[in-house]
Amino acid sequence: MIEVHNLSKIFEDKKRGRVVAADNVTFTAGPGEIFGLLGLNGAGKTTVLRIIATILKPSSGNVRVWGVDVVREPEKAKANLGFLTGETGLYGRLTAREMIGYFGRLYGMPARLLKNRTDELMQLFNMTEFADVRCDKLSFGTKQKVSIARTIIHDPRAIVLDEPTVGLDVITSRAVVDFIRNEKRRGKAIVFSTHVMHEAEKLCDKIGIIHRGRIIAVGTPNELKAASGRDDMDEAFVALIEGDGHAA
Amino acid sequence: MLRNVWIVYSKELLDTVRDRRTIMSMIVVPIVIFPLLTIGFGSLVSEMTQKTQQEKQRVALISREDAPALYAVLDSSSELELATDWNLPVDSIAPAILNKTIQAAVVVDSNFEGKVAGFDSSGITVYYDAAETKSEIAKEKLKEILSDFEKSILRNRLAEKNIPDDFIMPFRTNTENVAPKEKMGGFVLGMFLPYMIVILGMVGAMYTAIDLTAGEKERGTLETILVSPIPRWQLASGKFLTILTTSLVASIMSITSLTVTMVYGVMSTASMGEAIALKITPQMILTILLLMIPTACLFSALLMSISIFAKSYKEAQSYASPLMMVIILPALVSFIPGVELNIKLAFVPLVNVCLAIKEALLGNFNPLYIGIIFVSALIYAAFAIFVTHRIFEKESVLFRS
Numbered sequence: 001m002i003e004v005h006n007l008s009k010i011f012e013d014k015k016r017g018r019v020v021a022a023d024n025v026t027f028t029a030g031p032g033e034i035f036g037l038l039g040l041n042g043a044g045k046t047t048v049l050r051i052i053a054t055i056l057k058p059s060s061g062n063v064r065v066w067g068v069d070v071v072r073e074p075e076k077a078k079a080n081l082g083f084l085t086g087e088t089g090l091y092g093r094l095t096a097r098e099m100i101g102y103f104g105r106l107y108g109m110p111a112r113l114l115k116n117r118t119d120e121l122m123q124l125f126n127m128t129e130f131a132d133v134r135c136d137k138l139s140f141g142t143k144q145k146v147s148i149a150r151t152i153i154h155d156p157r158a159i160v161l162d163e164p165t166v167g168l169d170v171i172t173s174r175a176v177v178d179f180i181r182n183e184k185r186r187g188k189a190i191v192f193s194t195h196v197m198h199e200a201e202k203l204c205d206k207i208g209i210i211h212r213g214r215i216i217a218v219g220t221p222n223e224l225k226a227a228s229g230r231d232d233m234d235e236a237f238v239a240l241i242e243g244d245g246h247a248a
Numbered sequence: 249m250l251r252n253v254w255i256v257y258s259k260e261l262l263d264t265v266r267d268r269r270t271i272m273s274m275i276v277v278p279i280v281i282f283p284l285l286t287i288g289f290g291s292l293v294s295e296m297t298q299k300t301q302q303e304k305q306r307v308a309l310i311s312r313e314d315a316p317a318l319y320a321v322l323d324s325s326s327e328l329e330l331a332t333d334w335n336l337p338v339d340s341i342a343p344a345i346l347n348k349t350i351q352a353a354v355v356v357d358s359n360f361e362g363k364v365a366g367f368d369s370s371g372i373t374v375y376y377d378a379a380e381t382k383s384e385i386a387k388e389k390l391k392e393i394l395s396d397f398e399k400s401i402l403r404n405r406l407a408e409k410n411i412p413d414d415f416i417m418p419f420r421t422n423t424e425n426v427a428p429k430e431k432m433g434g435f436v437l438g439m440f441l442p443y444m445i446v447i448l449g450m451v452g453a454m455y456t457a458i459d460l461t462a463g464e465k466e467r468g469t470l471e472t473i474l475v476s477p478i479p480r481w482q483l484a485s486g487k488f489l490t491i492l493t494t495s496l497v498a499s500i501m502s503i504t505s506l507t508v509t510m511v512y513g514v515m516s517t518a519s520m521g522e523a524i525a526l527k528i529t530p531q532m533i534l535t536i537l538l539l540m541i542p543t544a545c546l547f548s549a550l551l552m553s554i555s556i557f558a559k560s561y562k563e564a565q566s567y568a569s570p571l572m573m574v575i576i577l578p579a580l581v582s583f584i585p586g587v588e589l590n591i592k593l594a595f596v597p598l599v600n601v602c603l604a605i606k607e608a609l610l611g612n613f614n615p616l617y618i619g620i621i622f623v624s625a626l627i628y629a630a631f632a633i634f635v636t637h638r639i640f641e642k643e644s645v646l647f648r649s
Contacts, residue, residue, distance in 0.1 A: 053475050056643050078477035085475070089468030093266040094259070105255045106476040150472070 002029040002052060002158050002189045007061035009047050021047040023213040024061070027206070029189040034180065036204035037193040038237060044213040045193040046086055049162045052191065053083035065158045079107065082156035084147055086163050092136030096127065096146045099135055100153055107154035114153070121149040125175060141172035148179065159183055161192035165199060177203060197233040209240050216244045252478040256486025264456050264490060273455045274494045278448045278502035287509055304329040305351035305386035310338060314360040321397055322354070327389050341375050351386035352376040364401055433526035434609035437510060439582050441536070441609060442602035444502045446579035449544050452498020453491050454568050457551035460487045462564035470646065480640045488633055491548040499540050535608040535618065542625025543601045549632025556639050582606045594620040597628055
């Protein structure tokens with residue numbers, strides 16, 4: 001379960017003054033549920049995800065990961081959480097195996113379990129041949145696979161993915177989508193952000209459209225299409241956002 | 249808790265030793281480049297000075313008809329070249345020296361040797377350009393020649409009056425250096441070593457500090473690591489220990505290399521080898537190592553807190569470079585003669601360590617001062633670690649964009 005409740009985040013920016021990056025955001029991703037956060041660049045997706053992942057502290061509201069409050073007990077919350085950041089940073093001078101292993105150890109995994117799990121993920125993502133190659137020598141797609149393996153090395157019950165398929169080729173992209181589906185089947189609570197509408201439509205049980213820090217619409221893909229009166233997800237998204245613009 | 253620090257430390261160390269830049273600043277620079285530069289520069293200066301000394305400077309004697317004996321002395325000098333064709337009015341001397349036609353000129357008072365022969369006193373003026381090394385050397389050589397010339401006149405006068413030479417020499421003064429050869433060695437090493445430890449401790453820490461903080465931001469891995477469930481202070485500690493390690497390794501490399509160079513290089517040359525020897529006792533090594541730790545702690549913590557603030561590698565470098573300038577000054581204190589460690593200086597960071605290392609190499613160990621230095625430096629370092637930890641908690645610094 002990932003429960004986001006009345007979450008707000010206000011930045012004090014020297015140039016722009018007070019910036020409300022998240023404004024009273026509420027949503028829930030239950031067990032075996034995928035919640036998609038859709039929005040334009042700068043809409044507040046990353047801010048919300050970063051707060052769930054405890055990297056940023058909320059100005060108000062709260063987030064609970066399987067019942068653990070991320071502000072009060074960040075270390076405990078993180079143990080149950082896998083977070084794939086937007087900037088997929090890897091340590092270039094470590095090999096893929098070392099990179100994944102480092103995080104496994106940080107999550108307190110015993111050596112044997114870590115090795116088995118690493119091998120399992122390497123096979124799952126079809127990257128065994130790259131296991132001992134330094135990360136800065138890997139292709140973009142393989143890097144993303146390493147990042148995802150790193151994210152779920154400890155088999156977390158909650159997974160947060162910030163634009164996991166951005167910049168990937170079709171094959172790798174499909175591998176990522178398959179992986180998300182599989183994790184859903186295993187009962188994980190998943191939140192992910194994207195601006196690829198058809199991907200959200202295929203994967204998500206629920207979609208929240210975030211615009212200027214606020215969730216302006218929530219529902220299943222079909223509900224959203226119905227609400228906007230369009231039968232294409234792209235069209236529905238644009239209509240909802242523009243509708244919000246007129247209202248404001 | 250310690251397990252997490254160890255995980256971070258061992259990963260960062262592995263990452264660091266795979267980085268060519270760090271290896272460069274941690275091992276190659278301290279072992280090869282820095283001692284080479286320091287000693288190379290020193291020997292270049294002494295060689296150039298020697299060369300200038302050996303050169304014959306051109307000097308002129310004005311009113312040579314008044315001083316034929318002096319003319320003969322100067323003409324026969326192997327150290328100077330006498331401008332035999334030169335006998336110009338006094339007012340043309342300065343321009344000639346300034347345009348380097350000659351390096352110095354000797355002007356004797358009128359009827360110089362006549363007066364001298366008549367047991368009278370006369371005068372000599374030496375013209376030279378104090379802002380010109382060659383002219384300065386010419387002046388020094390002239391002073392020596394003139395002094396010898398004066399002595400020979402004096403001896404002639406005494407002989408003529410049948411007075412023994414000792415009459416005008418009631419006593420002689422001798423000086424005797426009681427410093428053992430080992431102390432002289434310690435003295436010379438005591439000037440360079442603290443400086444090297446400080447500079448290399450800084451250079452060694454710099455790249456790693458930047459790579460582990462600003463570098464992590466630049467690569468986009470900072471966010472990744474902050475999501476892992478280890479507390480941020482443990483992350484900061486693991487990184488700190490890595491930086492500390494590279495700093496210490498660089499310092500140890502540099503002093504080992506410097507000491508070896510000194511023992512087998514400089515001190516084996518005939519001129520110095522007789523007067524200087526080096527005796528390193530286990531106590532010295534222990535004291536130096538002990539004093540290196542707080543210095544390295546201070547640098548590591550300072551550099552880490554500065555570079556975590558930076559957005560990129562480049563920005564961090566532009567913050568760290570001025571710091572380098574700032575620390576060179578206190579590091580140079582070991583070269584200043586007469587500055588000794590006292591209770592007040594024991595609290596001044598860097599200065600205290602430099603002076604204590606210098607003292608240790610002379611065989612002086614003051615446990616009180618060493619204690620103060622160790623504790624005070626650890627306090628400074630702890631403060632810097634605390635600041636770094638606080639910065640790690642600050643999202644405005646971590647996500648500056």
